[in-house]
């Protein structure tokens with residue numbers, strides 16, 4: 343008997359539970375100053391839940407290479423093995439530092455698609471540029487200087503550059519970019535971590551106030567953000583960045599031939615995917631985990647690119663014992 347097809351509708355609720363349980367597991371570690379413990383709790387929970395799903399899953403975006411990551415490493419097989427062949431991209435806790443410090447926008451994130459649907463990005467940096475839905479394809483481009491990106495978006499939006507807000511990770515490597523964007527009159531929302539949320543913010547500009555995301559962050563987070571925008575609408579471009587030969591070697595091992603290529607959203611996520619993210623700390627897209635005596639409440643964003651459907655699921659459960 344051949345393996346069943348990727349039934350995104352049926353699998354999506356299972357995926358939401360995976361994101362939900364990872365958040366529940368990290369709940370007691372929010373604001374406790376221990377990033378590693380928070381991350382480990384989310385990893386363990388995500389793996390346990392994934393292994394309950396009737397899928398033949400392979401982790402293509404995960405916690406790192408097998409020798410460095412004990413669990414959910416790239417290439418690890420997950421699921422019962424009884425279902426469709428799927429690729430999984432995950433970041434069990436996107437914003438470990440945000441969680442440890444109880445700062446906004448920490449999420450548990452996971453995406454799933456048929457085998458071969460997602461770019462096998464190595465764990466290197468990626469230069470990213472994203473905007474929300476409703477603009478013609480390619481109106482902004484990674485090859486444009488930052489100021490030109492702002493003016494191009496302002497023209498397309500029919501506003502002044504000073505009406506644009508750009509989200510950027512606050513890092514010394516972005517100082518020149520920040521200065522150039524400021525020179526256009528645009529506002530910048532600086533974030534300390536969490537660029538998956540940063541990119542997703544562009545897709546709900548009316549709620550978040552962010553029109554564009556740019557800058558260098560993790561390549562795995564770039565693919566996850568592309569999966570989110572494939573569901574929400576919006577454009578993202580990414581180019582892998584290599585600091586040394588070891589990183590280039592990792593890309594070659596992952597099957598990447600052209601190291602300078604600019605990937606558009608659908609180059610990173612070629613097939614239809616489902617995407618789930620649960621809020622760990624409160625943010626502009628999702629509320630964080632709420633603790634009540636004996637109870638926890640989470641909210642999960644669950645999306646399918648095939649239909650463009652977006653669900654927000656509230657889950658209330660007794661605090662797990664032990």
Ligand SMILES: O=P(O)(O)OC[C@H]1O[C@](O)(COP(=O)(O)O)[C@@H](O)[C@@H]1O
Pocket residue numbers: 433435436437438439511513534535536537538558559560561563
């Ligand atoms: O901190 P760096 O090295 O600039 O890396 C940026 C990356 O780290 C993060 O801020 C946090 O990621 P993790 O919490 O998963 O480690 C990402 O959102 C971002 O892509």
Ligand SMILES: [Mn+2]
Pocket residue numbers: 433435436437560563
């Ligand atoms: Mn991350």
